[in-house]
Amino acid sequence: MTYEHAIYENVFTALADPTRRHIFEALRARPQTVGELAADQPVSRPAVSQHLKVLETAHLVSVEPQGNRRLYKIKRDGLEELRTYLDGLWSDALFAYGAEIANRIKMKTE
Amino acid sequence: MTYEHAIYENVFTALADPTRRHIFEALRARPQTVGELAADQPVSRPAVSQHLKVLETAHLVSVEPQGNRRLYKIKRDGLEELRTYLDGLWSDALFAYGAEIANRIKMKTE
DNA sequence: CATGTTCGTAAGTCATTACTTACCGTAAGC
DNA sequence: GCTTACGGTAAGTAATGACTTACGAACATG
Secondary structure (H helix, E strand, O other): OOOOOOHHHHHHHHHHOHHHHHHHHHHHHOOEEHHHHHHOOOOOHHHHHHHHHHHHHOOOEEEEEEOOEEEEEEOOHHHHHHHHHHHHHHOOOHHHHHHHHHHHHOOOOO | OOOOOOHHHHHHHHHHOHHHHHHHHHHHHOOEEHHHHHHOOOOOHHHHHHHHHHHHHOOOEEEEEEOOEEEEEEOOHHHHHHHHHHHHHHOOOHHHHHHHHHHHHOOOOO
8 A cells, every 4th residue: 555556546636636637737728838837827836846746746747848948748647547447446337236235234234 | 716616626635545545445345334434444433434524525425324324335426527527638639639739839939 | 211333523633735935956048 | 158037946834634532412222
């Protein structure tokens, strides 16, 4: 648990923060520099830098240094990992079944 | 942002916590009471109660009181909301296109 | 009834995290 | 060269969150 870090785990925490979601969604439009991203956010530029770092370790964005600046763009890997995890939950047949089985517990078993 | 709360927002925060993911995954097997869930977790029973509350507001689980106990089971709504949100990101044509457009920024446009 | 379970909630603590300002390195532009 | 723009990192603070124990309400059981 502590030394086995799945990517989707980081994706959840990365996208759990509203500011990070906004940054990520802003990058959907086009790759952007830190300054551009910060201009659209209510927080400071260093804060955006820190958020980008989190998004990067979640494989949601990647950087491409261009001279003075650093151009961030969306990366598919993070969302793919997340989708795979969700598919695992989805495909479980017990999912829809869960509602029915509830009655079985009425008489205490133990 | 503060008075427009989308469900997927809560789903991200709900599943960002490892303990809550474990509880949620445990419920995939079958509906369970709070005590049963707590027995499988390294945290106290009240902690599990609090986690269940978070999962409930994210529409990931639902409760069904049965006499003395409360039977929790998985609810589809939360994951469906999440999936819809992810599909919105996925289907974006600019997604794959983003890598190409990067070069356009080379000369600063202002 | 009186006692046991079961579980939600309150209150307080400790760790995490999101944010700020200050600073430094590096590339660009006179 | 010197100065300005860009952005990562450090350090400190304030807010959030995950946990504990203590308690009380509601049903179950003798």
